[in-house]
Amino acid sequence: MIEAVGLSKRYGPKTAVHDLSFTVRPGVVTGFLGPNGAGKSTTMRMLLGLDTPSSGHATLNGRRYADHAAPLREVGAMLEARAVHTGRSAFNHLLALAATHGIPRRRVEEVIDLVGLRQVARKRAGGFSLGMGQRLGIASALLGDPATLILDEPVNGLDPEGILWIRNLLKSLATEGRTVLVSSHLMSEMALTAEHLIVIGRGRLIADTSVEEFTLQASSGKVHVRTPDAARLGKLLRELPGVEVAAEDGENVLEVSGAECEQIGRLAAEHGLVLFELTPQQASLEEAFMELTKDAVEYEATVTPTTSAEEVAA
Amino acid sequence: MSTVTATVISTKAGEGRVTLPRVVHSEWIKFRSLRSSYITLAVTFALTVGFGALFCWATVNRWDHLPADERAHFTPVEHSLRGYFLAQMAIGVLGVLVVTGEYSTGMIRASLSAVPKRLPVLWAKTAVFGAITWVVATVSCLIAFFLGQAILAGKHLDTTLSAPGVLRVVLGMGLYLTAVGLLAVGIGTLIRNTAGGIAAVFGTLLVLPLLAEALPSSWQDDIVPYLPSNAGQAVATLHQGPHDLAPWTGLGVLGLYVLAALIGAAAVLKRRDA
Numbered sequence: 001m002i003e004a005v006g007l008s009k010r011y012g013p014k015t016a017v018h019d020l021s022f023t024v025r026p027g028v029v030t031g032f033l034g035p036n037g038a039g040k041s042t043t044m045r046m047l048l049g050l051d052t053p054s055s056g057h058a059t060l061n062g063r064r065y066a067d068h069a070a071p072l073r074e075v076g077a078m079l080e081a082r083a084v085h086t087g088r089s090a091f092n093h094l095l096a097l098a099a100t101h102g103i104p105r106r107r108v109e110e111v112i113d114l115v116g117l118r119q120v121a122r123k124r125a126g127g128f129s130l131g132m133g134q135r136l137g138i139a140s141a142l143l144g145d146p147a148t149l150i151l152d153e154p155v156n157g158l159d160p161e162g163i164l165w166i167r168n169l170l171k172s173l174a175t176e177g178r179t180v181l182v183s184s185h186l187m188s189e190m191a192l193t194a195e196h197l198i199v200i201g202r203g204r205l206i207a208d209t210s211v212e213e214f215t216l217q218a219s220s221g222k223v224h225v226r227t228p229d230a231a232r233l234g235k236l237l238r239e240l241p242g243v244e245v246a247a248e249d250g251e252n253v254l255e256v257s258g259a260e261c262e263q264i265g266r267l268a269a270e271h272g273l274v275l276f277e278l279t280p281q282q283a284s285l286e287e288a289f290m291e292l293t294k295d296a297v298e299y300e301a302t303v304t305p306t307t308s309a310e311e312v313a314a
Numbered sequence: 315m316s317t318v319t320a321t322v323i324s325t326k327a328g329e330g331r332v333t334l335p336r337v338v339h340s341e342w343i344k345f346r347s348l349r350s351s352y353i354t355l356a357v358t359f360a361l362t363v364g365f366g367a368l369f370c371w372a373t374v375n376r377w378d379h380l381p382a383d384e385r386a387h388f389t390p391v392e393h394s395l396r397g398y399f400l401a402q403m404a405i406g407v408l409g410v411l412v413v414t415g416e417y418s419t420g421m422i423r424a425s426l427s428a429v430p431k432r433l434p435v436l437w438a439k440t441a442v443f444g445a446i447t448w449v450v451a452t453v454s455c456l457i458a459f460f461l462g463q464a465i466l467a468g469k470h471l472d473t474t475l476s477a478p479g480v481l482r483v484v485l486g487m488g489l490y491l492t493a494v495g496l497l498a499v500g501i502g503t504l505i506r507n508t509a510g511g512i513a514a515v516f517g518t519l520l521v522l523p524l525l526a527e528a529l530p531s532s533w534q535d536d537i538v539p540y541l542p543s544n545a546g547q548a549v550a551t552l553h554q555g556p557h558d559l560a561p562w563t564g565l566g567v568l569g570l571y572v573l574a575a576l577i578g579a580a581a582v583l584k585r586r587d588a
């Protein structure tokens with residue numbers, strides 16, 4: 001269980017995180033989403049006491065992180081930037097961390113096997129690929145067999161097999177009753193891994209919702225209609241209360257909002273109009289995510305790479 | 315919280331909390347698992363013994379041509395330990411690196427996540443690095459002493475450990491070098507940056523005495539003996555000059571500098587974001 005209460009962090013004049021409160025419950029994977037610079041990593045560092053909040057506080061399993069007598073057994077963390085001395089082998093890195101808690105050497109061997117680093121465990125971590133570095137980070141997080149896991153972009157740099165492995169690992173950790181908080185910018189990845197979402201933008205909470213609910217909201221509720229009788233059908237639809245129709249000149253296409261497919265189909269049948277196509281429109285999760293966070297994007301490209309959700313759907 | 319039996323992860327992690335002896339053990343593993351530790355210690359040894367022997371050999375060769383007052387002031391024990399001057403730089407660099415190496419690689423975040431109370435990490439580093447440096451420096455000084463005296467014996471210039479003050483000088487040099495190492499750990503923690511830390515250590519040890527020479531000579535006598543390097547070296551001086559601090563007083567003054575650096579380091583480590 002993770003509880004953040006009014007967390008804020010200012011770096012000089014810059015507010016990285018502003019009055020952020022949320023709860024992460026055990027038993028499910030919780031996705032922590034936000035565009036670049038939203039404050040995800042900063043929040044995670046504050047959870048671990050590496051950065052001191054400007055105001056507010058956070059508890060993990062009921063206590064501040066630093067107040068745990070055996071923090072690695074309570075919380076396992078993998079931070080964004082690598083936290084490994086480049087001159088030390090993966091094995092010795094884990095052994096040194098384990099020693100602080102009296103964690104036995106066989107547990108070190110066990111996590112090395114678990115993350116699949118056996119072959120390179122005795123090599124200098126400085127020579128590791130991005131994916132191997134991520135695996136070592138995950139091994140460090142799992143070392144103390146903690147009830148709570150905090151992982152900052154664990155899939156970053158992993159190959160498809162690695163991504164699948166992480167996804168299954170996180171799910172099984174949650175199934176075991178652990179609290180799992182995973183940050184990402186990839187909504188689509190989180191939709192596959194997480195059950196709950198916490199979305200932030202510019203350091204503020206934007207959404208705290210289940211993935212299911214988010215996906216539901218993501219559907220735009222528009223219906224795409226293709227008909228040779230576009231003008232007549234459009235006119236009939238506009239007479240219905242609450243229905244809006246966008247037509248494209250010269251094309252046989254209507255974008256209808258406020259009416260279900262069934263309703264439109266019946267209406268067309270009653271008036272003997274021909275329909276070629278009748279499709280409910282759904283914005284992709286990625287588009288829905290961008291739509292949700294568009295006002296809170298910290299670092300926006302000068303030329304927006306994709307148009308907004310509606311335009312894409314239209 | 316995890317009442318469900320782990321399938322992915324066993325519970326072999328055992329039990330037990332963070333204790334200072336465990337953090338010391340962890341720091342020992344960290345120290346012994348870096349190649350730079352061995353290289354720097356080997357360099358320290360080689361500089362102390364090698365240059366000591368070189369100086370002694372050169373003196374033996376030139377002895378008959380040396381002016382009389384130089385012969386009169388010749389102290390065989392100090393001569394055999396002359397390599398300290400370069401060895402202290404190797405130790406200073408290693409002391410800084412022990413800390414700043416963690417900052418530059420990001421390791422510090424792993425270290426402080428494992429020990430979120432933070433200060434045990436500094437104390438454990440100090441203890442582990444201090445103990446290792448003391449052993450290596452003292453052994454180096456003893457070997458440099460015996461080798462140097464063996465060379466000086468060619469002109470019957472050698473002395474023995476049992477001569478007055480000689481043992482104090484040899485062991486004192488080991489303590490001086492250890493103090494330099496600990497000062498470097500403190501400075502490294504304060505500055506966090508390798509280049510800056512090394513510059514600060516060298517500045518404190520080597521540049522301050524030079525700058526002090528620019529002071530009016532009436533001030534010099536009051537200031538120069540109290541500079542960290544001069545004060546510390548008093549313990550490794552056989553016959554004190556008129557303005558030198560007494561041997562153990564001098565080492566004590568250096569000890570106070572070390573203490574101040576470590577207290578400052580602790581305050582900064584505890585307060586700043588990692």
Ligand SMILES: Nc1ncnc2c1ncn2[C@@H]1O[C@H](COP(=O)(O)OP(=O)(O)OP(=O)(O)O)[C@@H](O)[C@H]1O
Binds near residue numbers: 041
């Ligand atoms: N140590 C620091 N000093 C100054 N500003 C900082 C510091 N750390 C973070 N910031 C700023 O705080 C904001 C949030 O950064 P943070 O790294 O937490 O974002 P993020 O959500 O993790 O982004 P990303 O998705 O790119 O990893 C950014 O604007 C960043 O520039």
Ligand SMILES: [Mg+2]
Binds near residue numbers: 040041042152
């Ligand atoms: Mg980040």
